[in-house]
Amino acid sequence: MLSSYHEVPSCARGGGLLLSYWSPLVTNGLSLDRRITLLQPTFRLAITRTDPATPVTRRTLLGTSIAAGLLTLGSSGLVVRAQASPDADAEVGTSAPLGPELDLFRPLVGDWTVERRLWTTADAEPTTLPPAIARRRMIQDVFLEEVMEPAPGSDQPPFTRTAFLSFNDLNGRYEYVSLDSSYPPMMFETAFDNTLTNGNTIKVYHDAFVSPGFDPGSAGQLLKQRRDFTVESADRVIMTQYWTPPSGEEYLGLETLYTRAT
Numbered sequence: 333m334l335s336s337y338h339e340v341p342s343c344a345r346g347g348g349l350l351l352s353y354w355s356p357l358v359t360n361g362l363s364l365d366r367r368i369t370l371l372q373p374t375f376r377l378a379i380t381r382t383d384p385a386t387p388v389t390r391r392t393l394l395g396t397s398i399a400a401g402l403l404t405l406g407s408s409g410l411v412v413r414a415q416a417s418p419d420a421d422a423e424v425g426t427s428a429p430l431g432p433e434l435d436l437f438r439p440l441v442g443d444w445t446v447e448r449r450l451w452t453t454a455d456a457e458p459t460t461l462p463p464a465i466a467r468r469r470m471i472q473d474v475f476l477e478e479v480m481e482p483a484p485g486s487d488q489p490p491f492t493r494t495a496f497l498s499f500n501d502l503n504g505r506y507e508y509v510s511l512d513s514s515y516p517p518m519m520f521e522t523a524f525d526n527t528l529t530n531g532n533t534i535k536v537y538h539d540a541f542v543s544p545g546f547d548p549g550s551a552g553q554l555l556k557q558r559r560d561f562t563v564e565s566a567d568r569v570i571m572t573q574y575w576t577p578p579s580g581e582e583y584l585g586l587e588t589l590y591t592r593a594t
Contacts, residue, residue: 431499431501433499433501433506433526434473434474434476434498434499436528436532436534436563437476437497437561437563438470438473438476439566440468440476440563440566440569441468441469441470441476442467442468442592442593443465443466443467443468443592443593444465444466444467444468444569444590444591444592444593445463445464445465445466445483445590445591445592445593446463446464446465446466446480446483446588446589446590447460447463447588447589447591448460448461448464448586448587448588448589449461449586449587450546450585450586451583451584451585451586452546452547453547453549453550453583454581454583456547458587461488462482462483462486462487462488463482463483463486464480464481464482464483464486465480465481465482465483465484465593466478466479466480466481466590467479471496474498475496475497475498476496476497476498477494477495477496478493478494478495478496478497479492479493479494480492480493480494480495481493489514491512491513491514492512492513493510493511493512493513493514494510494511494512495508495509495510495511496508496509496510497534497561499526500522504525504526505522505523505524505525505526506522506523506526506534506536507520507521507522507523507536508520508521508522508534508536508559508561509521515544517541517542519538519541519557520538521536521537521538521557521559522536522537523535523536523537524537529560532562532563532564533560533561533562533563534560534561535558535559535560535561536558536559536561537556537557537558537559538556538557538559539556540554540555540556541554541555541557542554542555543555543575543577546585550577553577553578554578555575555576555577556575556576556582557573557574557575557576557585558573558574558576558582559571559572559573559574560572560573560574566592567591567592568589568590568591568592569589569590570587570588570589570590571587571588571590572584572586572587572588573585573586573587573588
């Protein structure tokens, strides 16, 4: 049964690409809390619920595609048909604000001092690494960017570590990307969903990365990683990285303590 027609302004001229999604649209019990934006002049969307019992949320936008002007959302019970409106002028749109999942780390913008401890094996004593500093900023209120470098005057080789933390509203999970000049492979880690442990910890996972050889016995091995990003307060953050070698015994490998610089 046809639920609604809705005009959607474009983000740019040309293309036929799904870019973002609509916010808000509520008609006949159908609720989408984000915006569908198409790289075309304005489209008219005919939204049909094929299964009245299926709840429709932003999660149902997963896996959408455009083919012959039709968006089909798989087994979600929702079909969206897009027809170009020839008399509509193209407009430039902006992304809809993301949800509360970002509220945990929005207050973390600023300068930080960094203390790090490394465990080379599960039974090793921790090694205190030279101090570092970090700067954080929000990029378009979507990504928390962090740039870490050696603290001034610290006796260590230069390095730059850049990381991005965000919430992917399309697949409903947190994501973390890091680039470290002292360990060149890029790391891409994802959470299972939007769950916060104890209300303040994001857990993201990496299925396999090559051990940099902190322990000569593990050099070249594929390790699994769990990263816990815990916001104790707006002035103190702890990031812990747990590594699982082929033996299967997870252990704490690296602890990073961030304290807001004064």
